[in-house]
Amino acid sequence: VKFLCIECDEQMRFEERQEPGDGTFAASFTCGSCGRRIALLANPMETQLVGALGVKIGGRELDEPPMSLVQRELPGTAGAIAFPDQAAGAPNGSGAPLVRPRWSEESLDRLGRVPSFVRGMVKRIYADYAVEHGIAEITPAVMDRARVELGLEGM
Secondary structure (H helix, E strand, C coil): CCCECCCCCCEEEEEECCCCCCCCEEEEEEEEECCEEEEEEEHHHHHHHHHHHCCCCCCCCCCCCCCCCHHHHHHHCCCCCHHHHCCCCCCCCCCCCCCCCCCCCCHHHHHHHHCCCHHHHHHHHHHHHHHHHHCCCCHHHHHHHHHHHHCCCCC
């Protein structure tokens, strides 16, 4: 995504990013030609989406693991790990192996009703929640609890 100045038709450049601590983030951009400034304000769900995609607004984009787009989009791959060796090792450096949770049939059905363009992000949010809470199987009840605890119930 690039922002263009309507007056100058110039690409705006990133100025700063702020995270006020309420789950939102804001980023400001400036037109190098006329000096016009704009700001982008993301709500908590949008902030989680950006984080789940591994994108830093105004920073560099993080490379996705190989085949991650294919893994998210192919039917029947929900809950599958394309590269199991990448899941080994805890992200917190504890040395404990990272075990990805299983998905119950009911939770896979529910995940299948999520629009395809955000399904991968939603799946990752629930999987990360389960890993962080030591949950071995994602069920609809786990999904409901995660939505409440993550402040997503209105989404």
